[in-house]
Amino acid sequence: MSDKGKIFFGLAIFVILVTFPFWGRLSAGDALPDRAELEYPADEEACVEDTPFMRASHMDLLNQWRDELVRDGNLEEYVSELDGRTYPRSLTKTCLSCHEDRDAFCTRCHDYADVQPTCWECHTTPGGGV
Amino acid sequence: MNILVALAAVAGLFVVGMLGGVLGLGWIFGVIIPSLALLLFVGGMVAKVMGWSKSAVPFRIPTSCGQQKSLNWIPHSRLENPHTPLQAAGRMVLEVLFFRSLLRNTRAELVDGRRLVYRTDHLLWLAGMLMHWSFLVIVIRHFRLMMNPVPGFVSFIEATDGFLEIGLPVVFITTLTFLLGVSILLYRRLTDPQVRYISLIGDYFPLFLLLGIGLSGVWMRHLDKVDIAGIKELMVGLFHFSPVVPDGISPVFYGHLFLVSMLLAYFPFSKLTHMAGVFLSPTRNMANNNRAVRHVNPWDYPVKVHTYEEYEDELREKMVGAGIPVDKPLEKE
Numbered sequence: 001m002s003d004k005g006k007i008f009f010g011l012a013i014f015v016i017l018v019t020f021p022f023w024g025r026l027s028a029g030d031a032l033p034d035r036a037e038l039e040y041p042a043d044e045e046a047c048v049e050d051t052p053f054m055r056a057s058h059m060d061l062l063n064q065w066r067d068e069l070v071r072d073g074n075l076e077e078y079v080s081e082l083d084g085r086t087y088p089r090s091l092t093k094t095c096l097s098c099h100e101d102r103d104a105f106c107t108r109c110h111d112y113a114d115v116q117p118t119c120w121e122c123h124t125t126p127g128g129g130v
Numbered sequence: 131m132n133i134l135v136a137l138a139a140v141a142g143l144f145v146v147g148m149l150g151g152v153l154g155l156g157w158i159f160g161v162i163i164p165s166l167a168l169l170l171f172v173g174g175m176v177a178k179v180m181g182w183s184k185s186a187v188p189f190r191i192p193t194s195c196g197q198q199k200s201l202n203w204i205p206h207s208r209l210e211n212p213h214t215p216l217q218a219a220g221r222m223v224l225e226v227l228f229f230r231s232l233l234r235n236t237r238a239e240l241v242d243g244r245r246l247v248y249r250t251d252h253l254l255w256l257a258g259m260l261m262h263w264s265f266l267v268i269v270i271r272h273f274r275l276m277m278n279p280v281p282g283f284v285s286f287i288e289a290t291d292g293f294l295e296i297g298l299p300v301v302f303i304t305t306l307t308f309l310l311g312v313s314i315l316l317y318r319r320l321t322d323p324q325v326r327y328i329s330l331i332g333d334y335f336p337l338f339l340l341l342g343i344g345l346s347g348v349w350m351r352h353l354d355k356v357d358i359a360g361i362k363e364l365m366v367g368l369f370h371f372s373p374v375v376p377d378g379i380s381p382v383f384y385g386h387l388f389l390v391s392m393l394l395a396y397f398p399f400s401k402l403t404h405m406a407g408v409f410l411s412p413t414r415n416m417a418n419n420n421r422a423v424r425h426v427n428p429w430d431y432p433v434k435v436h437t438y439e440e441y442e443d444e445l446r447e448k449m450v451g452a453g454i455p456v457d458k459p460l461e462k463e
């Protein structure tokens with residue numbers, strides 16, 4: 001007596017499960033880009049800080065601004081370490097003044113990376129994005 | 131000694147991965163090594179199980195802890211002593227999902243220096259459950275970094291896991307329970323003299339490896355942020371067979387990924403194969419129905435025999451010549 005049949009059935013399930021990310025590709029089709037296409041501000045050269053820092057740590061910056069303004073009552077403007085420009089510590093007023101279309105920038109990248117910030121339940125978007 | 135070797139090995143591997151990142155060897159450490167590791171993992175596990183599948187199914191071993199099926203008025207313990215394949219499957223499901231046999235773990239202790247006492251010890255079960263389940267959830271959550279678009283159940287698990295909404299980015303519950311589970315398992319190995327006595331490098335290494343993977347993950351998420359979008363490009367490219375290596379990915383990520391690659395490559399050749407082995411444990415997956423179902427010995431193949439008649443047919447002339455009596459006389463021409 002041998003249990004080869006049952007064992008191969010189990011193995012097949014194992015292989016299908018661990019190669020799951022490969023199968024997702026088949027069901028999704030070829031239409032989807034492999035990276036997020038972002039729309040950058042047309043008339044600006046640089047972000048608040050340098051781009052690699054912003055890409056990785058923008059949520060830290062926002063968190064820090066929020067703490068400084070709301071908790072410590074620091075109303076002065078933030079001075080960029082990149083070029084010395086000053087910015088109000090504000091989510092809507094600062095970030096979205098340059099990145100005007102939130103859906104084509106923040107949201108597009110967040111959807112790509114599957115992040116759902118809750119900020120917009122309270123904070124507004126100019127032009128009323130969703 | 132075993133402990134230090136295992137710890138040094140994991141630390142060394144992490145440094146190697148980080149160095150790969152620092153030196154800009156993204157193609158080697160981000161594409162080639164992870165692909166080979168995944169191949170080795172899947173291929174190694176399949177080869178291992180195919181090897182096991184060649185062995186004959188053994189005679190059922192009724193190591194059970196409940197009343198066997200008997201007369202109708204004696205209550206039968208279906209899960210502890212299954213009689214049908216379905217009941218055995220029930221026992222397997224509980225074993226695989228809830229590690230039921232670990233609930234029987236005991237620990238021997240000398241009380242007052244001379245009285246030997248055995249008591250149940252559920253710490254191993256608890257830490258095992260914490261570690262394994264958190265590991266599963268973490269791996270599923272990680273699909274968000276490998277698949278585009280992200281399947282709905284991944285986002286759902288992510289949202290549920292982070293529902294406490296503490297911190298920015300939020301702290302996931304399973305991140306903490308995973309680290310807690312691994313730490314308890316390590317603590318047990320280090321502090322229980324009996325367990326420590328039988329622990330080898332191969333026991334410490336996986337624990338340190340998991341701890342290293344978990345801590346480097348926490349480092350990336352909560353301490354020194356990394357470029358998630360770039361990392362996702364790398365992973366999605368890998369899974370779509372069109373690899374790209376974006377610039378500016380932190381060396382910590384390459385350290386994390388290298389440790390994961392080592393885990394995958396090490397898996398089929400270590401005690402971690404218990405992942406597949408548990409399904410083939412004869413004492414768990416076979417029903418105790420020896421008295422009801424005939425077990426055919428699998429190596430009882432038809433034996434090639436040489437009967438006395440054939441032997442005599444072959445040698446009759448020589449036997450008659452030597453004066454040995456034969457059953458059938460020589461035929462006269």
Ligand code: HEM
Binds near residue numbers: 272343350351361386
């Ligand atoms: C054995 C599999 C793995 C385990 C156990 C593991 C464990 C962890 C843990 C515990 C964290 C902390 C945050 C969290 O819980 O999400 C983390 C974060 C992370 N892991 Fe892994 N990891 C594994 C595989 C991978 C792989 C294959 C990649 C490659 C894409 C990866 C990339 C990352 C990244 C980029 C982060 C930071 C996530 C963030 O900032 O949100 N991990 N990992």
